[in-house]
Amino acid sequence: MTAEALRQAVADHLLYSIARPAAVLTPEHYYRALALAVRDRMQRRWMATTQDWLDLSNKVTCYLSAEFLMGPQLGNNLLNLQIEDQAREALAMLGQDLDEIIAVEPEPGLGNGGLGRLAACYLDSMATLERPSIGYGIRYEFGIFKQEIQEGWQVEKTDNWLVRGNPWEIDKPDASYLVNWGGHTETYEDVTGKFRVRWIPQRVLQGVSYDTPVQGYGVNTCNTLTLWSARAVESFALEAFNTGDFYKAVDEEVISETVSKVLYPNDEPEAGKRLRLLQQYFFVTCSLQDILRIHTDRANLPLSALPQKWAIQLNDTHPSIAVAELMRLLIDDHQMSWDEAWSITVATFGYTNHTLLPEALETWPLSIFGEALPRHLELIYEINNRFLDEVRARFPGDEERISRMSLIGEDGGKSVRMAHLATVGSHAVNGVAALHSELLKASVLKDFYELWPEKFGNVTNGVTPRRFLALSNPGLRQLLDETVGDGWLTDLTRLRGLESYADDASFRERWREVKRANKSRLAEFVHSSTGIELDPTWMFDVQVKRIHEYKRQHLMVLHIISLYNKLKNSPGLSIPPRAFIFGGKAAPGYFMAKRIIKMINAVGETVNSDPDVNRCMKVVFLPNFNVKSAHLVYPAANLSEQISTAGKEASGTGNMKFMINGALTIGTLDGANVEIREEAGPENFFLFGLTEDQVERVKSDGYRPAAFVENDPELAEVLQLIAEGRFTHGDTEILRPVLDSLLHHDPFLALADYRAYVDCQAKVSAAWEDGDRWSHMSILNTARSGKFSSDRAIAEYCDDIWKVWPMEVDL
Numbered sequence: 001m002t003a004e005a006l007r008q009a010v011a012d013h014l015l016y017s018i019a020r021p022a023a024v025l026t027p028e029h030y031y032r033a034l035a036l037a038v039r040d041r042m043q044r045r046w047m048a049t050t051q052d053w054l055d056l057s058n059k060v061t062c063y064l065s066a067e068f069l070m071g072p073q074l075g076n077n078l079l080n081l082q083i084e085d086q087a088r089e090a091l092a093m094l095g096q097d098l099d100e101i102i103a104v105e106p107e108p109g110l111g112n113g114g115l116g117r118l119a120a121c122y123l124d125s126m127a128t129l130e131r132p133s134i135g136y137g138i139r140y141e142f143g144i145f146k147q148e149i150q151e152g153w154q155v156e157k158t159d160n161w162l163v164r165g166n167p168w169e170i171d172k173p174d175a176s177y178l179v180n181w182g183g184h185t186e187t188y189e190d191v192t193g194k195f196r197v198r199w200i201p202q203r204v205l206q207g208v209s210y211d212t213p214v215q216g217y218g219v220n221t222c223n224t225l226t227l228w229s230a231r232a233v234e235s236f237a238l239e240a241f242n243t244g245d246f247y248k249a250v251d252e253e254v255i256s257e258t259v260s261k262v263l264y265p266n267d268e269p270e271a272g273k274r275l276r277l278l279q280q281y282f283f284v285t286c287s288l289q290d291i292l293r294i295h296t297d298r299a300n301l302p303l304s305a306l307p308q309k310w311a312i313q314l315n316d317t318h319p320s321i322a323v324a325e326l327m328r329l330l331i332d333d334h335q336m337s338w339d340e341a342w343s344i345t346v347a348t349f350g351y352t353n354h355t356l357l358p359e360a361l362e363t364w365p366l367s368i369f370g371e372a373l374p375r376h377l378e379l380i381y382e383i384n385n386r387f388l389d390e391v392r393a394r395f396p397g398d399e400e401r402i403s404r405m406s407l408i409g410e411d412g413g414k415s416v417r418m419a420h421l422a423t424v425g426s427h428a429v430n431g432v433a434a435l436h437s438e439l440l441k442a443s444v445l446k447d448f449y450e451l452w453p454e455k456f457g458n459v460t461n462g463v464t465p466r467r468f469l470a471l472s473n474p475g476l477r478q479l480l481d482e483t484v485g486d487g488w489l490t491d492l493t494r495l496r497g498l499e500s501y502a503d504d505a506s507f508r509e510r511w512r513e514v515k516r517a518n519k520s521r522l523a524e525f526v527h528s529s530t531g532i533e534l535d536p537t538w539m540f541d542v543q544v545k546r547i548h549e550y551k552r553q554h555l556m557v558l559h560i561i562s563l564y565n566k567l568k569n570s571p572g573l574s575i576p577p578r579a580f581i582f583g584g585k586a587a588p589g590y591f592m593a594k595r596i597i598k599m600i601n602a603v604g605e606t607v608n609s610d611p612d613v614n615r616c617m618k619v620v621f622l623p624n625f626n627v628k629s630a631h632l633v634y635p636a637a638n639l640s641e642q643i644s645t646a647g648k649e650a651s652g653t654g655n656m657k658f659m660i661n662g663a664l665t666i667g668t669l670d671g672a673n674v675e676i677r678e679e680a681g682p683e684n685f686f687l688f689g690l691t692e693d694q695v696e697r698v699k700s701d702g703y704r705p706a707a708f709v710e711n712d713p714e715l716a717e718v719l720q721l722i723a724e725g726r727f728t729h730g731d732t733e734i735l736r737p738v739l740d741s742l743l744h745h746d747p748f749l750a751l752a753d754y755r756a757y758v759d760c761q762a763k764v765s766a767a768w769e770d771g772d773r774w775s776h777m778s779i780l781n782t783a784r785s786g787k788f789s790s791d792r793a794i795a796e797y798c799d800d801i802w803k804v805w806p807m808e809v810d811l
């Protein structure tokens, strides 16, 4: 772990692993050599951790997630191993700069946004809290697309993140499992005369595991992320090959490997549905087979002890086929009785719900499902029969309730309701913020709550303070260490100690200095990626997240246009200067979200090039927002925009990253904003907008957007500017769909919240003009952000749901 030992290890890897002469070495070669040297340093911890939880009677969490948005690994691993200084020195000895080498790492974009990033934060916390755990997911060959902006429009490029290899993973070709698909089922009598079912698949492929170490901060625990990659089954391909059909063999290989080829974007309509179901089943069956193999072969335990050894968490419904798959494995492969298999299944699974949006609740058309997974459909019917009997016994004669709760939806064509399957098959169901969990019980899962109130709970999301503070905000880290000590890295509530400094003028000066430096860093990045120059003394007003109508990026644009309009109408007017910064991807098939990106860029182009307004406002759309750029964005923000329609954002985690880094929030009472405001104190939060029940009332009364326009001449002018093509060189068509939606069919009520939002923004500006007041509020936000550490969230999961306890790893 010394600098000299690291230098030697990097030099060795340059020679033995990279194998290039010194004269041609590039920063990328140094990155790979250092990454391998760092991985070597985790190896003994990794093996010791795995061995310990195998040998001892510890319970292990398996976190099943279709997405893990891990972000770059090098900096984080150096931090968690506590060898940043040594690595810097080692590279300096080799004539290299650590920051430049870290910047070379490509983003492993195996997630869409919040849900995938949450899974990654949770792995970090489980390792840091010394809880034995495995993350299970898919090793997509192409992650989330790369976003480019051309003439203001989003253009998608494939993300070939593996093209230069991935030094963090270790492939385990010997750890592979078969995955069946399609075909039909048959019944037969086994040797004991028992009636059994056999699945005769149409196709078989195999999953190969790639393991990545997950090093905890300052501890020996090094957990595992196992990602599955799809391969053709050799014997299958060979058969065709031997019969001379070479091309059929190759075809088979191509089809099989398609399964883990690409991550699907959120919010995509129908297209590619069958493959998505196959992806879900693929990673779920490989993971469950792996768990059962470890359980019986390695740990030598009886299957009845499964719930004592494993807690399996379903991150949203994507892995919920696991409920039927575990039943299949126990009953068909291990000859267990139904009742025993079912009680094991329910005791093992927990389910985290992530959305209330009805269109985002997963269902599979029965035809697709039955064709792909015929045995699972039979099992689901049986689960459903027994479950509905239970409902009938509790609520006799309530047939409407029965059809609402059934695992099989009858509305439109028949379909399998995955959220119902996950709820019935789990002993614990949780939402991801207090408000969200309450709404779950009152709306989408109301009937289930009435049946099993004891199943339902809440675990408010959190984010890791290692990556999102220590690693990405080194200036603030230094200041915090000096002020409250470095205990906050593993106990974020220690930041409370900052409160007493909020009134200290010299401390506030240092606080501002840190933020200023972060803003310069972001401004440089913005300049290099967009050509736009930002002044780091301006307020940085930021909304970064996936582009979606419910998140209401367009509401922020309406405010920008209102300021533009004021400045144009009164040339002498002065407003506190602001940079409005957006970032985020739109699903390639989400028409309106792509128009909203165009709108941001169109308004940006107009504002940025007009000397009447660009002296006090600029608009930036930062392309390809991802974890790497997130490291620069959150620490540089003064104002965090969390302006979703109340009741629509389950939690949000971006809101927490901003708060930890000292941004003030302007937001609605939605998701975790509610708790952020509670913690920060209402006087340190800019609240506006309808509450969730007001939103529902407006909707049931019949929302009439025109009424808000009629009563608000300023809003009318703003919409008029868009309609007449002021931002689109006179073109009145390009942004018409956005206007039409706002004015005629907007389920997210943007215009209903416009006045409250714009008035609240005026209060923000007033607060900003009083620099001391702003700093005071900013310090208090960071000081009171302790609750939003993923360490707190993971401790709650472990205590309340998983019953997984700390295990100190000895080397």
Ligand SMILES: *Cc1c(COP(=O)(O)O)cnc(C)c1O
Pocket (backbone or CB within 6 Å): 112, 113, 114, 115, 117, 544, 545, 546, 625, 626, 627, 630, 651, 652, 653, 654, 655, 657
């Ligand atoms: C945190 C994060 C998100 C989630 O942001 P929300 O504001 O909670 O939607 C999305 N993408 C990236 C890259 C993130 O780091």
